[in-house]
Amino acid sequence: MNDHSHTPRTKPRYSATFDEYTLSEIRRAAATGIYDIRGAGAKRKVPHFDDLLFLGASMSRYPLEGYRERCGTDILLGTRFAKKPIALKIPVTIAGMSFGSLSANAKEALGRGASAMGTSTTTGDGGMTNEERGHSSMLVYQYLPSRYGMNPDDLKRADAIEIVIGQGAKPGGGGMLLGQKITERVASMRTLPVGIDQRSACRHPDWTGPDDLEIKIEELREITDWEKPIYVKVGAARPYYDTALAVKSGADVVVVDGMQGGTAATQEIFIEHVGIPTLAAVRQAVKALQDLGMHRKVQLIVSGGIRNGADVAKALALGADAVAIGTAALVALGDNDPHYQAEYEALGTSAGAYDDWHEGRDPAGITTQDPALMARLDPVAAGRRLANYLAVLTLEAQTIARACGKSHVHNLEPEDLVALTIEAAAMANVPLAGTSWIPGSNGNF
Amino acid sequence: MNLVLSRVPPDAATHVDLATSSLRELNSALHKLAPDTHETLWKVANPAGRHAIAAGLDAPVTVEIDGPVGYYCGGMNKQAHIIVNGNAGVGVGENMMSGLIHVKGDASQSVGATGNGGLLIVDGNASARCGISMKGIDIVVKGSIGHMSAFMAQAGTLTVLGDAGEALGDSLYEARLFVRGSVASLGADCVEKEMREEHRALLAAKLEAAGILGEVDIGEFRRYGSARTLYHFHVDNVSSY
Numbered sequence: 001m002n003d004h005s006h007t008p009r010t011k012p013r014y015s016a017t018f019d020e021y022t023l024s025e026i027r028r029a030a031a032t033g034i035y036d037i038r039g040a041g042a043k044r045k046v047p048h049f050d051d052l053l054f055l056g057a058s059m060s061r062y063p064l065e066g067y068r069e070r071c072g073t074d075i076l077l078g079t080r081f082a083k084k085p086i087a088l089k090i091p092v093t094i095a096g097m098s099f100g101s102l103s104a105n106a107k108e109a110l111g112r113g114a115s116a117m118g119t120s121t122t123t124g125d126g127g128m129t130n131e132e133r134g135h136s137s138m139l140v141y142q143y144l145p146s147r148y149g150m151n152p153d154d155l156k157r158a159d160a161i162e163i164v165i166g167q168g169a170k171p172g173g174g175g176m177l178l179g180q181k182i183t184e185r186v187a188s189m190r191t192l193p194v195g196i197d198q199r200s201a202c203r204h205p206d207w208t209g210p211d212d213l214e215i216k217i218e219e220l221r222e223i224t225d226w227e228k229p230i231y232v233k234v235g236a237a238r239p240y241y242d243t244a245l246a247v248k249s250g251a252d253v254v255v256v257d258g259m260q261g262g263t264a265a266t267q268e269i270f271i272e273h274v275g276i277p278t279l280a281a282v283r284q285a286v287k288a289l290q291d292l293g294m295h296r297k298v299q300l301i302v303s304g305g306i307r308n309g310a311d312v313a314k315a316l317a318l319g320a321d322a323v324a325i326g327t328a329a330l331v332a333l334g335d336n337d338p339h340y341q342a343e344y345e346a347l348g349t350s351a352g353a354y355d356d357w358h359e360g361r362d363p364a365g366i367t368t369q370d371p372a373l374m375a376r377l378d379p380v381a382a383g384r385r386l387a388n389y390l391a392v393l394t395l396e397a398q399t400i401a402r403a404c405g406k407s408h409v410h411n412l413e414p415e416d417l418v419a420l421t422i423e424a425a426a427m428a429n430v431p432l433a434g435t436s437w438i439p440g441s442n443g444n445f
Numbered sequence: 446m447n448l449v450l451s452r453v454p455p456d457a458a459t460h461v462d463l464a465t466s467s468l469r470e471l472n473s474a475l476h477k478l479a480p481d482t483h484e485t486l487w488k489v490a491n492p493a494g495r496h497a498i499a500a501g502l503d504a505p506v507t508v509e510i511d512g513p514v515g516y517y518c519g520g521m522n523k524q525a526h527i528i529v530n531g532n533a534g535v536g537v538g539e540n541m542m543s544g545l546i547h548v549k550g551d552a553s554q555s556v557g558a559t560g561n562g563g564l565l566i567v568d569g570n571a572s573a574r575c576g577i578s579m580k581g582i583d584i585v586v587k588g589s590i591g592h593m594s595a596f597m598a599q600a601g602t603l604t605v606l607g608d609a610g611e612a613l614g615d616s617l618y619e620a621r622l623f624v625r626g627s628v629a630s631l632g633a634d635c636v637e638k639e640m641r642e643e644h645r646a647l648l649a650a651k652l653e654a655a656g657i658l659g660e661v662d663i664g665e666f667r668r669y670g671s672a673r674t675l676y677h678f679h680v681d682n683v684s685s686y
Contacts, residue, residue: 034678147559147578150540152501152521179677191561191580191599192618196676199616201597205577206517206536206555215496215535219517222472223501 025268036268037176039101039357039367040327041169041260041304046277048260048305049314051424052417053433056403064402071398072408075322077299078160078229078252081221085252086138086160086229088322089118090394091409092312095257095303095326096142096162096233098124100177100186101264101357102330104131106366108379109333111135113386117394122162122324124264125175125200127189128154135379140231143220145174146200148190152223160253161220162231163213165242166202168261168304171235171275175200176265180360183369210245217250231255236281236304237274243288247298255324256285258304262327264367265358278304278315280427283414286319295319309396316397317412318428325393332389333382334364458509459484464491468498475525478504494534499527502544519546522563538565541582554591557584560601566655573610576603579620585655595622596632604651606661614669622669623648625661636672644668 014020028036057063064071078085094114099107101124108131114121120138127149133139141158143150155161166172177186179195187194207216217230232246233255246254258278263271282302289295302315303324315323327335336344338351343363347356357367365377401409404416418433419425425432426439461471471489478484482504489510492498499508500520510518513531522541529537532550536558543563551569558574560582570588574596581600589607596612598620608626615632621644622635631637645663652658 037678147540147580150559151542151561152503152523152540155521193676197678201578205574205596206539206558212516212535215516219497219500219520219539222468222497223521225473225476226469 037178037265037358038268038271038355039263039265040271040355041262042272042275042277043355044272046259047279047421047423047427048277049279049311051279051420052314052428052430053420054310054313054317054400054404054416055418057405061405063405064407066399066402069402070407071402072410073394073398075299075410077231077301077322080252080294080298081226081250082160082229082252083225083227084159084229086120086140088120088138090390091316091322091397092117092306092390092393093119093140093301093322093324094121094329095261095324096122096124096140096164096167097326097330098126098175098177098264099129099132100124100126100181100190100369101367103365103368103374103377104129105374105377105379106330106333106382107132108135109377109382109386110329111139112379112383113329113332113390114138116383116387117390119390120159123158125164126177126186127151128158129189133157135383142233144200145202145204146190147205148192148200155220155228156224158228160229160231161224162233162255163217163220163251164233166235166237166257167233167263168235168257168259168275168278169263170266170270171237172202173266173270173274174202175263176358178265178358178360181358181369186369210249213245213249221250229253231301233257235259235261236276236278239276239281240284240288243285243300244292247289247292247294251298253299253301254285254289255301255303256281257324258302260305260327261303262330277427278302278306279424282315282318282320283427283429289319296321306393309393309398310400312393312397313400313409313412314417316409317416318414321410328389329386330366332386333366334377334385335362335366337364340364458486458488460488460490462490463493463495463498468495471498472500475499475502475504475506475508478502478506480504482506492531496534499525502527513550522546532569533567537567538563538582541565551588552586556586556590557582560584562601564654570607576601576620579603583651583654585651585657587657589626592629593632595620595635598622602647602651604648604655604666606657614671616675617669617671619671621647623651623666624669625666628667628669631669634672634675635669638668638670640666640668 115137121136122140138159140160143163177198229252231253232251234242236258259275299321302320306323340363341351360368362368365373417430487508492512494515496515502525503523507526509528515534517536519527524544526545529548533548533552535553536555538546539558541560547566552567552571554572556571556575557565559578561580567586571586571590573591575590575594577596579598579601585604592610595614597616599618605624609628611629612632614635
């Protein structure tokens, strides 16, 4: 009876708290003494648009015929103060991504794809290049704390100005670009030494708080003779108050970026633990606009984890005027393509998981400044893929809008939605599916 | 457009009174000036602390403002010479590209913030964050400057005849700082550096541009610059990130 070889044994049990990823991060931290830096947005699972469903038309609602009845998608941005608002043909724009973090070919491809579909692209924390201005029929010029490359000539040749207070991946954090990507051209555009690990400021250098921002916006309007729409972009953290203060400061457009929104590079811990999900931010931002009587007068752009036409339609139904895409646009260009699986493995990762964008070794030639890698991305073909993808997003959103009986995607409304989970119902302020219950709803968020 | 313009000989200046004309009218008229304009001298009365006066200019003209200006006077200036006969609010000459801005009084925070070029002179004192994130501008302050000046300053020169407040040059890049008086403290990665002949020549050129070469002893200045220890992420610098 002492034969231990037959004694039943429990299987190895792995901790849910100390899971495989956590253990690897502890070992990495112990070996290096410095935090993990990566690109992209939050990767953890958070309540998202997938947790909402459209009800569609039935006895009490009339649907529109799919191929015969018009469903509009156009949008005018900047109608509050700007003499020259931006007219987009589709309610999907390209979010700010810098030359520096992205290759010149990638920026050109974004411009080509967006322009083909009648929508805008956005510069990033690194100034405006001639390539992106030339290939973008509508270009939004970001005004960031670093002011890298900022100059009045580019300000005047932009179609709109986006004052960046923060972004969803890192509300309260500044930009970061590591030395591998600070080539001579990138360095000269930013007035920095070549090859340094660059840390952008997180606060603007010449204003603090909404009262100052109001004066700053007045200055930018004066410099550009009140022509350009001025956006204010915030990372989703306190979207009700941030939106209200942006409106108070004189913004034409408010951009709210949820935690799934990507970044070129920042600390992993920042990306995963600061800020709130996109789903949780939309209704708060909309409520701020409604409370001020400014809904649809100041336009709202929502970004962070938009992937398909359902996400677009849901954001619009919750009250946004348009959405912006970043990560999805890069994937459309060719980012993380399985075609390069062997090379991703050589970098210690896998197609679909590659996020060390700051290292500048992107096999797809997108998040790099390496001339050989960059040359792999054909900006014409990649631009075509982005245009195709934008077309699909739009067609899908129209499909849903027609099914809900709407002749314009902006006619989608919260009443068209229900939630699959209690969390999503509370965040989106729509009923749990099959019930009339809106958790936590007493008119206040 | 009811801009009240009056050209009074003999100086043939164009006079704008902001008590009767709007800021928009003034800036709009200044923006419309052609590069070869003959209206090269403008005199602005009653600024009364208005913001963004003469912002976004791009013409070789002189604008003389008689009185105090608010935020962002001469913001993003190109070419123009802007004289403020009074005090200036936050961010005077912010992001200026070229030309000259001369504040005859004191200046508030963020003088010449992110400025790329040109010369900015403050006859009096400048407050906190003077020259923050400067990118090539030359700033000369005849009085003293406040705390956190030249924060993340990337390029250009900051010359101070008086004293500097705490944390001068924090997270400095390649801007060069010359201070004649005391420095309350240096910010992270900012160190005093040897004043060699080339630096004395550089400082002399800036003093000459500001019209005060010979009025001060170059030997009294000390030079500050980046130790460049924060240029690369490293575990030993972790407390500075």
